[in-house]
Amino acid sequence: MAERQDERTPTVVVDGVHVSYPVPARRETVHAVRGVSFAAYEGEAIGLVGTNGSGKSTLLRAIAGLQPPTRGRVYTRSNPSLLGVNAALMGDLTGERNVILGGLAMGMSRREIRARYADIVAFSGIDEKGDFASLPMRTYSSGMGARLRFAIAAARSHDVLLIDEALATGDARFQRRSRERIAELRAQAGTVFLVSHGNAAIRASCDRVLWLEAGELLMDGPADEVLDAYEAHTGKP
Numbered sequence: 107m108a109e110r111q112d113e114r115t116p117t118v119v120v121d122g123v124h125v126s127y128p129v130p131a132r133r134e135t136v137h138a139v140r141g142v143s144f145a146a147y148e149g150e151a152i153g154l155v156g157t158n159g160s161g162k163s164t165l166l167r168a169i170a171g172l173q174p175p176t177r178g179r180v181y182t183r184s185n186p187s188l189l190g191v192n193a194a195l196m197g198d199l200t201g202e203r204n205v206i207l208g209g210l211a212m213g214m215s216r217r218e219i220r221a222r223y224a225d226i227v228a229f230s231g232i233d234e235k236g237d238f239a240s241l242p243m244r245t246y247s248s249g250m251g252a253r254l255r256f257a258i259a260a261a262r263s264h265d266v267l268l269i270d271e272a273l274a275t276g277d278a279r280f281q282r283r284s285r286e287r288i289a290e291l292r293a294q295a296g297t298v299f300l301v302s303h304g305n306a307a308i309r310a311s312c313d314r315v316l317w318l319e320a321g322e323l324l325m326d327g328p329a330d331e332v333l334d335a336y337e338a339h340t341g342k343p
């Protein structure tokens with residue numbers, strides 16, 4: 107077993123990571139992630155579950171390099187262009203402008219963006235109820251924003267793609283497109299992390315699940331096994 111594991115190529119190694127947020131107003135720190143360790147490999151899709159405030163988004167931000175660990179280390183194989191477009195989307199700009207800026211922020215050329223533009227908008231589904239691509243993003247529902255963000259991020263291949271909640275927002279067709287895209291990214295030896303409150307989306311796309319509770323890694327194993335235990339704990343599917 108150990109030998110077979112050694113043949114796989116790690117893409118992310120999280121080694122004893124702690125993250126604390128100072129809350130000066132209350133003169134305390136929130137210890138959001140507590141000593142989490144695991145390795146992720148090429149071709150894996152890994153779901154993150156845990157009840158509200160258990161540290162999922164914080165761990166994702168630490169892997170993305172957006173939140174420095176207070177203790178421990180995160181190693182990633184490639185330059186983490188993860189969650190690439192998250193910061194770049196701007197409410198006052200149209201969806202179209204955001205697609206262009208998001209693509210540039212991920213290192214795509216203008217020519218590549220032009221070539222992919224129609225696909226990105228079609229993937230997001232934002233134009234299904236009118237010409238939303240030409241309207242400012244602040245006029246979008248939060249689900250539309252999340253879907254456009256995912257569509258932009260999915261337009262190029264990633265060694266590591268971190269997805270926070272986006273998939274929970276779409277209808278059945280968007281979810282099918284997302285599942286297909288995740289499968290393609292994995293086939294290109296990428297690693298996908300998925301945070302969602304919808305266990306069904308995780309069951310459909312992930313083969314491995316990490317269960318965080320109060321900042322600690324409670325369970326790490328095959329998706330069905332961990333989700334069954336998690337659902338027994340929360341009492342809901």
Ligand SMILES: Nc1ncnc2c1ncn2[C@@H]1O[C@H](COP(=O)(O)OP(=O)(O)OP(=O)(O)O)[C@@H](O)[C@H]1O
Nearest residue numbers: 127129136138156157158159160161162163164165
């Ligand atoms: N910027 C911040 N400053 C202070 N505390 C924070 C900050 N961001 C998150 N926290 C706290 O850290 C803990 C973990 O939050 P986090 O958002 O990582 O959990 P989560 O599992 O993603 O939650 P949810 O499922 O509700 O989205 C929570 O107690 C939260 O209140």
